[in-house]
Amino acid sequence: MLEIKNVSKIYGEGTAQVVALNNVFLQVNKGDFLAVMGPSGSGKSTLLNIIGGLDNLSSGEVILEGKRIDNLDENALVAIRRGKIAYVFQQYHLLPSLSALENVLLPLTFCGASRERNKAVEMLKKVGLEKRAEHKPSELSGGEQQRVAIARALVSDPSLILADEPTGNMDQKTGRQILSLFDELNTDGHTVIMVTHNPETARHAREIIVLQDGQILDKTGRR
Amino acid sequence: MKLYQIVIKDILRRKRRVLYAAMGVVVGTMTVIGILTIAFAGEARIYNQLEKYGPNLTVIPAISNLDMRLGDLSLGTLTVGENFISEKTLPEIRQIADGEIRQALGIKDDGNIATIAPKLYINTELKGISVMVVGVDPLEEQKIKTWWRIQEGEYLQLADQALAGPVAAELLGLNIGDKIALNGNDVTVAGILDESGSSDDYQVFVPIITLQKAFDKQGLVSSIDIRALCIACPVEVIADGINSSIPGVRAVAVKQVAAAEMDMMDKVNKFMLALAGITLVVGLFAVINTMMASVNERIKDIGIMRAVGASRNQIIKIFVYEAVIIGIVGGIFGYITGTLLAYIVGPLIFEGIAITYIPQYLPLSLTLATLIAVAATVYPAFQATRIKVADSFRAL
Numbered sequence: 260m261l262e263i264k265n266v267s268k269i270y271g272e273g274t275a276q277v278v279a280l281n282n283v284f285l286q287v288n289k290g291d292f293l294a295v296m297g298p299s300g301s302g303k304s305t306l307l308n309i310i311g312g313l314d315n316l317s318s319g320e321v322i323l324e325g326k327r328i329d330n331l332d333e334n335a336l337v338a339i340r341r342g343k344i345a346y347v348f349q350q351y352h353l354l355p356s357l358s359a360l361e362n363v364l365l366p367l368t369f370c371g372a373s374r375e376r377n378k379a380v381e382m383l384k385k386v387g388l389e390k391r392a393e394h395k396p397s398e399l400s401g402g403e404q405q406r407v408a409i410a411r412a413l414v415s416d417p418s419l420i421l422a423d424e425p426t427g428n429m430d431q432k433t434g435r436q437i438l439s440l441f442d443e444l445n446t447d448g449h450t451v452i453m454v455t456h457n458p459e460t461a462r463h464a465r466e467i468i469v470l471q472d473g474q475i476l477d478k479t480g481r482r
Numbered sequence: 483m484k485l486y487q488i489v490i491k492d493i494l495r496r497k498r499r500v501l502y503a504a505m506g507v508v509v510g511t512m513t514v515i516g517i518l519t520i521a522f523a524g525e526a527r528i529y530n531q532l533e534k535y536g537p538n539l540t541v542i543p544a545i546s547n548l549d550m551r552l553g554d555l556s557l558g559t560l561t562v563g564e565n566f567i568s569e570k571t572l573p574e575i576r577q578i579a580d581g582e583i584r585q586a587l588g589i590k591d592d593g594n595i596a597t598i599a600p601k602l603y604i605n606t607e608l609k610g611i612s613v614m615v616v617g618v619d620p621l622e623e624q625k626i627k628t629w630w631r632i633q634e635g636e637y638l639q640l641a642d643q644a645l646a647g648p649v650a651a652e653l654l655g656l657n658i659g660d661k662i663a664l665n666g667n668d669v670t671v672a673g674i675l676d677e678s679g680s681s682d683d684y685q686v687f688v689p690i691i692t693l694q695k696a697f698d699k700q701g702l703v704s705s706i707d708i709r710a711l712c713i714a715c716p717v718e719v720i721a722d723g724i725n726s727s728i729p730g731v732r733a734v735a736v737k738q739v740a741a742a743e744m745d746m747m748d749k750v751n752k753f754m755l756a757l758a759g760i761t762l763v764v765g766l767f768a769v770i771n772t773m774m775a776s777v778n779e780r781i782k783d784i785g786i787m788r789a790v791g792a793s794r795n796q797i798i799k800i801f802v803y804e805a806v807i808i809g810i811v812g813g814i815f816g817y818i819t820g821t822l823l824a825y826i827v828g829p830l831i832f833e834g835i836a837i838t839y840i841p842q843y844l845p846l847s848l849t850l851a852t853l854i855a856v857a858a859t860v861y862p863a864f865q866a867t868r869i870k871v872a873d874s875f876r877a878l
Contacts, residue, residue, distance in 0.1 A: 313789065314872035333794055341791035352786045352875070356495040357488065364483045369791040411790060 260450060261287040261310065261419065266319030266329075268305050268473075279305040281473035283319070287452060289418075292445040294464035295454045302473040303454045304423055310452065311344050311421050312336045324418070341370045345412035349424035351404040353396040359383065359407045360392040366415040382410035386440060402433035409440060413449075420444065422453040426460055438463045485796060489803040492783075499779075500808060503772040503855075507812025508819060510765025511851045514758045515820025515843050520828040521751045523837045538717045539708035541575060541724060543567050544732045566702040571728050572600060578723040579708055586716045596710040596720075597625040600703040602693050608662055609654055614685045615664065617693030617703075626709050627682070634658055635673030641692050643672035647683040654686075664688065664696040708733075750831075762854070769858035777801065777862040784866050785874030794867040801863035802856055809852030817847035 263285040308314035321329040363379040386406035426434035579596040602617035620638040724733035
């Protein structure tokens with residue numbers, strides 16, 4: 260479902276140039292759970308941002324469900340973010356002024372389906388937070404905030420979920436709860452790409468790739 | 483949940499920030515509303531003064547006084563022409579006066595505009611004393627002599643009533659209800675005027691029809707006062723129009739002492755409005771500054787909203803909604819503080835000015851404030867949507 264062909268990303272110009280990604284090839288099939296590992300600065304977050312259209316690439320192609328998405332204009336990208344791709348961030352990235360439920364409702368609000376409140380409630384139930392629906396992010400723990408963020412990602416029925424260090428800010432126990440939630444999502448048929456530097460975390464994935472200096476080192480099946 | 487609900491929740495979380503942004507809007511609108519309120523009161527005061535000057539035009543018979551001279555020797559003057567104007571000229575005079583005013587002010591409706599008050603002066607003897615009796619059109623005369631106050635009795639209501647000036651009443655020993663004979667026709671004294679310090683004090687006023695009948699002057703008047711009270715009223719043009727199209731009369735534009743003051747007022751108003759404009763522009767920059775700061779501190783939030791599917795237009799809408807709320811809050815406070823400013827500063831600028839709050843300025847204030855806030859918001863909001871989502875997360 261996702262194909263990455265010869266993708267490079269170069270930051271800066273002239274002598275200050277930094278190569279974040281160097282001719283990366285990658286293929287992800289529907290239903291995959293892929294972990295992208297590597298030390299910090301290896302380009303793994305950049306890869307995720309490029310896949311999701313949050314950042315633009317210097318050269319190469321990103322093909323999602325048979326269509327190139329690396330050269331799309333803003334409006335087409337908006338359409339992709341509204342149904343095909345959803346994100347889960349290390350920093351949760353919830354809006355502080357909205358309650359947990361309202362944060363989950365946010366994607367529906369933007370695509371004009373704000374009346375589907377039940378769907379948001381259902382997603383909160385799925386991540387086990389229905390009782391905290393009216394709480395603001397500041398009143399929730401890190402693990403709870405991340406579960407709200409996962410519910411927000413799920414509410415628009417995305418075909419691909421991108422997770423950037425989703426357990427990076429958590430203790431082990433909370434992290435394990437979040438990861439088992441990802442396992443569940445993958446079992447439900449969601450395609451997941453997760454960036455992590457933690458081998459323990461990566462073990463939840465079906466497949467692991469390792470990035471170093473912007474290049475893929477190894478590709479082995481697991482589990 | 484709707485977009486505006488996101489905005490309201492966000493504003494409630496950042497109350498102080500939003501109030502701070504509204505301050506710039508308040509300062510701008512406050513100055514404009516304050517100055518407009520003072521200017522309005524100043525103009526009203528001059529209008530009041532203008533009213534005291536009575537007619538702006540007087541039409542009199544075209545009598546020519548020819549100086550008879552023989553070398554250096556003056557042989558006196560010779561009066562040529564009629565002493566009266568025919569009443570038939572009245573409709574034509576009204577047509578010219580109203581027509582010119584309509585043209586000058588762009589008025590469409592066809593009611594009467596100018597006050598036109600004909601008069602007939604008859605010098606006669608009452609109780610053996612020589613008195614000037616003036617025939618007037620009671621309703622029109624009252625509109626011209628706005629300063630007339632009745633000391634005793636009532637104003638002219640019926641054809642056989644008379645209104646006496648205070649000095650005339652004293653000289654003739656007149657009381658309310660007394661009858662006086664005008665060439666054999668009796669009229670009843672209905673009222674006595676308050677002292678005004680003008681020649682009115684020495685005269686006796688009766689309805690013009692009564693006087694015309696009594697002295698056999700049907701259809702004749704001695705002079706006509708015209709009042710067209712407006713700053714832009716083309717008094718000179720009306721006078722020229724009457725002089726060129728009605729024979730046998732002469733229209734004279736009465737010198738307006740107040741007109742000069744009105745002109746001065748106009749200049750002061752323009753100067754103050756220019757100042758208000760500058761303040762508005764300065765306020766605009768202040769608002770742009772705070773709105774830019776407000777947008778910048780929410781670069782991350784903008785990134786979040788875009789990552790979950792907000793379009794550029796929706797982001798801009800969110801900021802415009804916020805600007806509208808800031809504009810409304812700023813407009814209300816701007817109106818209140820502007821009016822208060824007028825109450826405090828107005829009397830320092832114009833002596834004896836009576837400041838009143840003007841409700842019509844509230845919508846003006848709201849519109850102005852909203853325009854400022856929206857204008858100051860759209861550009862930074864638009865800029866914010868051009869940042870790549872990934873960069874917006876890195877911003878903080």
